[in-house]
Amino acid sequence: MAAQQHGMVEKRGAGIWLTHAFMVLGVLIIFFPIWLAFVASTVSQPEIVSPPMPIWPGDQFWENYRAALFAGVNVPVATMLFNSLVMAIGIAVGKIVISLLSAFAIVYFRFPGRTTFFWLIFLTLMLPVEVRIVPTFEVVAGFGMLNSYYGLIFPLIASATATFLFRQFFLTIPDELAEAARVDGARPMRFFVDIVVPMSRTNIAALFVILFIYGWNQYLWPLLITTDPEMNTIVMGIKQMFPSGDDVAEWPVIMATSILAMIPPVIVVVSMQKLFVRGLVDSEK
Known part of the structure; x- marks a missing residue:
């Protein structure tokens, strides 16, 4: 009986880990386009139009956001x-x-x-x-x-x-x-x-x-x-x-x-x- 309960706990634990893994994967898939949009908002125009597009933030954060907020x-x-x-x-x-x-x-x-x-x-x-x-x-x-x-x-x-x-x-x-x-x-x-x-x-x-x-x-x-x-x-x-x-x-x-x-x-x-x-x-x- 104890062995059966132990096996059920292990199966349940494996199921929880698998569920969380799929959740994390889903969040990453949904978040990736938002991350790309944020990266694009921190780089210069030539960096965006010249492939490949960067996947890490650039050094134009303040310039781009200032231009958007106060110039548009x-x-x-x-x-x-x-x-x-x-x-x-x-x-x-x-x-x-x-x-x-x-x-x-x-x-x-x-x-x-x-x-x-x-x-x-x-x-x-x-x-x-x-x-x-x-x-x-x-x-x-x-x-x-x-x-x-x-x-x-x-x-x-x-x-x-x-x-x-x-x-x-x-x-x-x-x-x-x-x-x-x-x-x-x-x-x-x-x-x-x-x-x-x-x-x-x-x-x-x-x-x-x-x-x-x-x-x-x-x-x-x-x-x-x-x-x-x-x-x-x-x-x-x-x-x-x-x-x-x-x-x-x-x-x-x-x-x-x-x-x-x-x-x-x-x-x-x-x-x-x-x-x-x-x-x-x-x-x-």
Whole structure:
């Protein structure tokens, strides 16, 4: 019996090592293109265009990143990073606030047609911004929100997915909590702020990460409503850096911009990793 258990432990140990080896290999495969982009952002233009391309960082790090941040091609990358940051945070916070309030109203308030309203909200999943882009553009233009942060953010802050997720979580909160709050004389918004929102923090963190990256990666909508280069986002900026015709691409600056564009989403994911995982997998929040 002891010999069998020892054999099982050895097999399990071998399986764990094999699993970790495949994980490390997968990480290396995924990380290698990012490493090449970083290397390309630290060398000179001749070193990139003359094969073979180097695989170790060069000595042009500060020059290339300074050129990207403060010079850029059309607009400094620092300006585009700021625009993307405002847009991503605005979309994430706006979606979460509206979805929290919508789900709270649907779950805790009794009013005619609340189920119908919920399913109408849910049906908007079938109408993403790309489908309704022409009427949305007309509304935004009519309100004079072209080339503005309001125009970048407001049309994208409604979220049926977040409303659905918050509604499902609110349904798991015991009714006794709402009854106790009512007995203590707490108004609905007091119950919402003091009890519901703190209990939803892991869900909020998980959604914030997802929605921040969603807002950060937006390309079509900013491209459509911004004509002022000062309002360009970083995703638009990277696309505009690629030359047309016989122009030569400044690959070190382009690669430096790409690396800079990765940093804010990585910071958000890493800093909120624990809450993000708990918000996705924990059944008891």
